[in-house]
Amino acid sequence: MRRVAVIDYGMGNLRSVSKALETVSGQSAQVIVSSDPDEILSASHVLFPGVGAIRDCIDELKRRGLKDIVSETARSKPFMGICLGMQAMLSHSEENNGIDALGIIPGQVKAFNKPLSARGDKLKVPHMGWNQVHQTCDHPLWKNIEQDSRFYFVHGYFVSPADPAVVAATTHYGDDFASAIYRDNVFATQFHPEKSQRAGLQLLENFVNWDGQS
Amino acid sequence: MGLAKRIIPCLDVDNGRVVKGVQFVDIRDAGDPIEVAKRYDEQGADEITFLDITATHHERDTMVHVVEAVASQVFIPLTVGGGIRTVEDIRRMLNAGADKVGINSAAVKNPDFVREAAERFGSQCIVVAIDAKRVSAEDEPSRWEIFTHGGRQPTGIDAVEWARKMVANGAGEILLTSMDRDGTKSGFDLELTRTISDAVDVPVIASGGVGQLQDLSDGIIEGHADAVLAASIFHFGEHTVQEAKQQMASQGIEVRL
Numbered sequence: 001m002r003r004v005a006v007i008d009y010g011m012g013n014l015r016s017v018s019k020a021l022e023t024v025s026g027q028s029a030q031v032i033v034s035s036d037p038d039e040i041l042s043a044s045h046v047l048f049p050g051v052g053a054i055r056d057c058i059d060e061l062k063r064r065g066l067k068d069i070v071s072e073t074a075r076s077k078p079f080m081g082i083c084l085g086m087q088a089m090l091s092h093s094e095e096n097n098g099i100d101a102l103g104i105i106p107g108q109v110k111a112f113n114k115p116l117s118a119r120g121d122k123l124k125v126p127h128m129g130w131n132q133v134h135q136t137c138d139h140p141l142w143k144n145i146e147q148d149s150r151f152y153f154v155h156g157y158f159v160s161p162a163d164p165a166v167v168a169a170t171t172h173y174g175d176d177f178a179s180a181i182y183r184d185n186v187f188a189t190q191f192h193p194e195k196s197q198r199a200g201l202q203l204l205e206n207f208v209n210w211d212g213q214s
Numbered sequence: 215m216g217l218a219k220r221i222i223p224c225l226d227v228d229n230g231r232v233v234k235g236v237q238f239v240d241i242r243d244a245g246d247p248i249e250v251a252k253r254y255d256e257q258g259a260d261e262i263t264f265l266d267i268t269a270t271h272h273e274r275d276t277m278v279h280v281v282e283a284v285a286s287q288v289f290i291p292l293t294v295g296g297g298i299r300t301v302e303d304i305r306r307m308l309n310a311g312a313d314k315v316g317i318n319s320a321a322v323k324n325p326d327f328v329r330e331a332a333e334r335f336g337s338q339c340i341v342v343a344i345d346a347k348r349v350s351a352e353d354e355p356s357r358w359e360i361f362t363h364g365g366r367q368p369t370g371i372d373a374v375e376w377a378r379k380m381v382a383n384g385a386g387e388i389l390l391t392s393m394d395r396d397g398t399k400s401g402f403d404l405e406l407t408r409t410i411s412d413a414v415d416v417p418v419i420a421s422g423g424v425g426q427l428q429d430l431s432d433g434i435i436e437g438h439a440d441a442v443l444a445a446s447i448f449h450f451g452e453h454t455v456q457e458a459k460q461q462m463a464s465q466g467i468e469v470r471l
Contacts, residue, residue: 015311019286052336124417124440126338126386130218130260130470150218150470152291154313154338154386172216195291195313197255 285311
């Protein structure tokens with residue numbers, strides 16, 4: 001039986017993520033919320049969530065001995081990062097005056113620098129609410145999700161991967177930014193599928209059913 | 215194409231039950247927060263806000279269970295306000311499944327509480343609720359002050375300065391209620407909404423006074439709000455969230471349909 005491990009490193013609310021995964025898994029997969037390295041390593045799927053600030057995120061991963069576990073599972077299993085979890089996967093973030101992150105996907109995490117809307121007035125930061133996600137590749141995780149579906153975002157920083165080929169979707173806020181990225185067995189979203197109603201649950205269902213091939 | 219303006223139904227919860235008479239025609243038990251939240255979710259609500267009006271500390275535990283139950287079944291963002299006074303209060307609500315907490319009087323009492331909360335949990339989950347009342351005479355330039363205790367207690371704090379200060383302290387969003395309009399069904403105080411919304415660079419939710427669908431559109435177009443919050447207009451089955459969104463869309467407002 002499939003086992004989905006939600007990595008618990010003390011950053012934010014994991015209940016919504018685990019409940020959403022349980023809802024889409026039904027009897028076909030077991031969902032565990034865990035900070036135990038062995039439990040995470042033995043899972044079939046790993047979900048790496050996160051809200052809050054990046055410095056705390058990296059510090060907590062180190063303190064709990066989970067930094068290498070995240071990197072290792074991101075090499076070996078169907079692996080999904082969400083929001084801060086996605087940002088932590090890149091090489092470096094501008095947040096908290098500059099923090100080295102996990103470097104699983106080469107690239108930078110940048111601040112929305114008070115971008116301008118088309119009308120010329122300033123856009124609000126954080127980027128908060130339901131925005132459209134434009135799929136830029138065919139991927140098993142996009143199965144049964146309509147092009148340009150809306151998902152729920154709340155973030156003040158966005159990822160800028162070094163290799164544009166890893167971009168799985170873009171979203172427009174002042175400018176286009178990468179709202180989903182992928183590589184091999186890894187998929188990550190800036191938005192919160194666990195808070196994005198039907199489309200979000202579909203994405204999580206696709207993840208639970210994913211064999212890690214893109 | 216871009217970010218949608220949000221519609222947020224607000225539910226008053228007292229000791230685990232929705233009060234102020236939510237009366238959907240086809241719901242058996244309209245006092246059950248889970249049933250009501252599910253109904254709004256089906257109608258296309260972009261978020262749901264619970265206002266805990268429970269008076270006693272003991273009964274606040276009930277709210278945690280309400281949030282847990284709703285978050286297990288409704289997969290859109292949930293905000294809980296009312297009685298949030300400590301970092302521990304916030305942690306409990308977030309762990310129960312809330313995405314954001316609304317802080318009101320605790321911020322007035324101690325503005326550093328907002329800073330502490332934002333540092334601990336991130337600005338994205340800290341909503342500062344501002345209850346503002348117009349204090350200027352008709353022939354004076356408009357001015358609003360912060361009131362507490364349901365609009366009865368003046369604080370002497372200027373609303374615009376307060377909003378800026380709260381954002382500087384780490385508020386990720388402002389929930390702005392006009393105490394002059396709350397409960398009147400005569401529409402938002404659009405000048406107040408626009409003034410605050412233009413003064414800060416975080417999203418502003420307009421609240422207080424919605425009586426008809428057009429009020430919601432006005433809050434966005436004329437009030438420059440990023441989201442609109444309403445209670446009674448949706449509770450009695452007069453209008454659905456879906457109808458409200460269609461009306462907004464017909465006026466060129468981007469919504470999630």
